[in-house]
Amino acid sequence: MSGHHHDEGHTVAGWTGCAVAVVGTSVAGVGMCLGSAAGIWLGLGVVGLGVLVTWGLHLAGWGKPPGIRPVAERGMRVRDRAARAGHPACVGCRLAGRGRSVSTLVAASAQGAQGAQRPDAASGSAASASAPSESASSGSVV
DSSP states (O other), X not given: OTTOOSOOOOOHHHHHHHHHHHHHHHHHHHHHHHTOHXXXXXXXXXXXXXXXXXXXXXXXXXXXXXXOOOGGGOSTTOOOTTTTTXXXXXXXXXXXXXXXXXXXXXXXXXXXXXXXXXXXXGGTSSOOTXXXXXXXXXXXXX
């Protein structure tokens, strides 16, 4: 194993989620063989539960951030200390509201504030700035 230079991502979150998903697909497969719609839906529900279990364990620090971890952090039982703050390039962390930088949050709140101050065309106070002008819509498309 001394020549093991890549991070395969073996984590508690990954293995647990995989095990729950295998059980779910097995239940769905048995339900399919028996012709039971309830068995199929139960199995698919267990697969969905596996996704949620994996996500929860990742957020609790039992997963890994995107990319390659340092060699000292590649063990199965090593918790990810940065998980509480979130990983910037991680979809799971972003879905949980973690891993966003302050500049991203400030830009998003500024866009929301501008959208709230823009008058709407239905009230008759001002025309919408996003509406195309008559001359622009009659031009040819390149």
